[in-house]
Amino acid sequence: MLTGLARDGGLYVPETVPTIDASTIAAMEGQSYxxxxxxxxxxxxxxxxxxxxVRACIARAYEGFGHAARAPLxxxxxxxxxxxxxxxxxxxxxxxxxxxxxxxxxxxxxxxGDRVTIVGATSGDTGSAAIEAFRGLSNVDVFILYPHGRVxxxxxxxxxxxxxxxxxxxxxxxxxxxxxxxxxxxxxxFEFRDGVGLAGVNSINWARVLAQVVYYFSSAVSxxxxxxxxxxxxxxxxxxDIFAGYIAKRMGLPIxxxxxxxxxxxxxxxxxxxxxxxxxxxIPSISPxxxxxxxxxxxxxxxxxYDRDGGAIAQLMDELKAGGFEVSQGAMEALxxxxxxxxxxxxxTSAQITASLKTSGELLCPHSAVGVHVAEAQRAQGTPMxxxxxxxxxxxPDAVEAATGLRxxxxxxxxxxxxxxxxxxxxxxxxxxxxxxxxxxxxx
Ligand SMILES: *Cc1c(COP(=O)(O)O)cnc(C)c1O
Numbered sequence: 035m036l037t038g039l040a041r042d043g044g045l046y047v048p049e050t051v052p053t054i055d056a057s058t059i060a061a062m063e064g065q066s067y068x069x070x071x072x073x074x075x076x077x078x079x080x081x082x083x084x085x086x087x088v089r090a091c092i093a094r095a096y097e098g099f100g101h102a103a104r105a106p107l108x109x110x111x112x113x114x115x116x117x118x119x120x121x122x123x124x125x126x127x128x129x130x131x132x133x134x135x136x137x138x139x140x141x142x143x144x145x146x147g148d149r150v151t152i153v154g155a156t157s158g159d160t161g162s163a164a165i166e167a168f169r170g171l172s173n174v175d176v177f178i179l180y181p182h183g184r185v186x187x188x189x190x191x192x193x194x195x196x197x198x199x200x201x202x203x204x205x206x207x208x209x210x211x212x213x214x215x216x217x218x219x220x221x222x223x224f225e226f227r228d229g230v231g232l233a234g235v236n237s238i239n240w241a242r243v244l245a246q247v248v249y250y251f252s253s254a255v256s257x258x259x260x261x262x263x264x265x266x267x268x269x270x271x272x273x274x275d276i277f278a279g280y281i282a283k284r285m286g287l288p289i290x291x292x293x294x295x296x297x298x299x300x301x302x303x304x305x306x307x308x309x310x311x312x313x314x315x316x317i318p319s320i321s322p323x324x325x326x327x328x329x330x331x332x333x334x335x336x337x338x339x340y341d342r343d344g345g346a347i348a349q350l351m352d353e354l355k356a357g358g359f360e361v362s363q364g365a366m367e368a369l370x371x372x373x374x375x376x377x378x379x380x381x382x383t384s385a386q387i388t389a390s391l392k393t394s395g396e397l398l399c400p401h402s403a404v405g406v407h408v409a410e411a412q413r414a415q416g417t418p419m420x421x422x423x424x425x426x427x428x429x430x431p432d433a434v435e436a437a438t439g440l441r442x443x444x445x446x447x448x449x450x451x452x453x454x455x456x457x458x459x460x461x462x463x464x465x466x467x468x469x470x471x472x473x474x475x476x477x478x
Contacts (some may be wrong), residue, residue, distance in 0.1 A: 035138060035241040036150065038234030039221060043351075044344065045333055046240045052077035053286040054251075059260040062251060067104035068092050070255075071134075071248040074285070078244055083141065091137035098123050098133070100447055105130070105249040107256050107420070110394045110406065114413060115420045117253045120399070124192050125426035125445075126323070127275065128163035130249065131242035135235060136167030136174075143173035150233040151476050152176045153220055155213035158185040159323050159425070161203070162192035164235050169198040175476040176201045179213040179468070182460060186322075187452075188429050188444075194456035202475060208463035211316075219465045226469055230476060237274040238330050246278035251287055257418045260288050267293040267409035267421045269401040270302060271324035273331035275422065280335065280372055290417050294375040295408035297321045297383065302329055306375040308366060311350075312358030320380060320433040321400040323425070328354065335373075339365035376408030383407065387437035397442050399425040400433045 040046060054073065062070045071092045079088055096104050101121035108116050122129025143150060152174055154164050161178035168176045178193055182205035185193075193203040206213050221227055221234065235242070254264045266289065268276040276292055283289040296303045297319045305311040313327045333347060340346045340362070353359040361369070378386070386403040390396050398406060402423035409421040427434045427442035435441045444451060461471055 035135065035239065036142065036233055038236065038239045044348070045238050045331075045337075047334055047337060048078060048240070051281060051284045053284075055286065056260045059251065059255065059287065062255045067248070067252055068096060070252045071096075071245075074248045074251050074282075075244055083138070087141055091134060091141055094137050095133040099129075100445055105252055107253050108396065110390065110396060110421075113416075113418050114406075114409060115253070115257060115418060116396060116398075116402070116406070116423050117249060117420050118423050119249065120423060120426035120429070122163075123166045123448075124159070124162040125188075125429045125448075126159045126163065127246070127422065127424045128159050129166065131245035132160075132163040132167040132235065134245045135239065135241045136171060138241060139168070139233070140171040140173055149173045149175070149231060149477070151230040151472065152233050152235055153179070153217060153472065154235055155179045155210070155217040156185075156193075157181070157210040157322060157325070158189035159429075160236065161185075162189055165193050165196055165201045165203065169196045169201045171200065174200060177204055177472050177475075178202070179204050179206050179217060179461075181205075181209045181213055182207055184209060186430065186432075188431070190458075191451050191454065191456065194458045195451065195454040197457075200477060203458040204461045204468070204471070205458050206461055206463050206468075212463045216463065216465055216468055220469065223465075223469070230472060236330075237272045243274055243278050243281065243331070243334075246275055247282045247285070250279050250282035250289070253420050254282075254287055254289070257420065260286075263288040263290045263417055265289065265291040265293065265412075265414065265417050265419050267295055267405050267412065267419060269321070269324060269405040269422065269424050270294045270296055271326045271329065273302065273329040273335065275424070276373075277331045277334055283372065290414070291412070292373050293408055293412050294373055295405045296375065296377050297324050297404050298377070298379060299325050299327070300377040301327065302332065303375040303377040305332075305361065306369060306373055308361075310358055310360040311354065313354070319400075320383060320430070321404050323401055324404070335369065336361075336365065339368040374412055376411055378404045378407045384433070384437040387434060391438050391440075397427045397434060397438065397440065398423065399427045399430050401425055401430075 119127035386407040405421040413419045428444045
């Protein structure tokens with residue numbers, strides 16, 4: 035959890051995936067989200083934290099959510115449900131994982147008498163979720179690099195308005211790829227990395243994946259699981275959220291299909307359709323949190339599909355640096371055992387926002403609309419479909435207004451976001467300058 039990325043460049047995965055038996059899953063019906071979270075995550079945590087510490091971290095992580103159910107389910111149509119994952123402090127599903135790892139980091143570091151410096155790069159949602167999760171925690175400094183002028187106003191204000199002095203929003207003169215490249219440079223600079231105690235919280239952190247497994251259980255139980263099988267459709271970028279669904283399935287939750295929904299940046303859809311895994315150019319879309327070229331958590335799914343052969347995966351990742359690779363027939367069959375996929379154009383996304391408002395009264399954010407559109411095409415008779423709604427419509431008001439004529443208001447608890455004072459530092463796209471800034475502004 036504290037290390038994030040392994041030093042050899044690979045990703046951490048659990049050696050074994052614990053299973054939960056059907057009677058324990060059935061007993062989740064009527065339990066609180068926090069109780070279910072404890073049951074699902076406890077077997078992965080071992081001796082690292084005591085039972086009481088895990089319970090306390092879970093309680094503090096979700097107490098600031100704006101909905102008592104944390105992840106409520108609403109019905110869109112016969113057999114089609116929307117899992118609202120946007121009631122956290124920054125109105126996107128990333129709060130589920132980030133709020134929890136904020137608490138877990140603080141608990142672990144305090145016990146060790148240690149501090150870390152978290153540096154993250156964001157195109158918007160990850161950075162705001164990280165700043166919200168770590169602000170005011172005494173053993174952590176947080177620096178978030180975002181591309182100056184290229185995040186939405188709500189996203190920027192969520193990063194620049196927290197007043198705690200352990201969190202720092204850095205507006206980089208560059209684009210998101212520049213921010214990510216500088217972040218990688220810092221992690222590869224072992225002297226700097228060890229000197230400031232650099233830690234990462236990007237979506238390849240295993241603890242983030244784990245926290246997201248929980249709502250697959252809570253929602254499946256709400257529609258009749260484990261006595262009936264459920265399918266999920268997930269708006270997908272880095273494959274973290276849907277990979278959590280795959281882990282839930284391996285833990286014993288009866289899931290039929292896991293459907294990957296992409297926007298026009300469709301590397302995953304092409305791959306799952308048998309066309310190999312080849313990078314293209316990222317095309318900006320109205321669902322910007324899914325505008326990716328390389329889907330970092332997909333490596334974990336490939337690892338299982340190649341029978342956990344680390345050497346084979348390392349070779350594929352090398353080929354990816356040079357542009358891409360073909361997936362072997364055996365691995366393709368293993369992936370297709372679990373995953374389906376669909377791709378949604380910009381026009382279809384807008385049309386879905388309009389249509390869903392008309393047929394169900396639900397105002398969808400563009401990412402969630404991508405999911406609902408794919409789910410409508412992939413639904414099977416008799417198996418409930420749950421589509422994950424990954425952000426609140428008010429986080430992407432321009433796209434929603436263009437589709438519906440309605441400008442979604444912020445929830446009342448954050449309605450004054452546009453009035454709060456902002457605090458940020460403009461920084462050049464330059465490694466030495468960034469390192470110097472971080473060294474000068476961290477607390478220790
Ligand atoms: C991050 C994000 C996604 C993509 O999630 P992955 O885990 O990267 O697949 C989708 N929608 C929204 C709103 C997001 O913030």
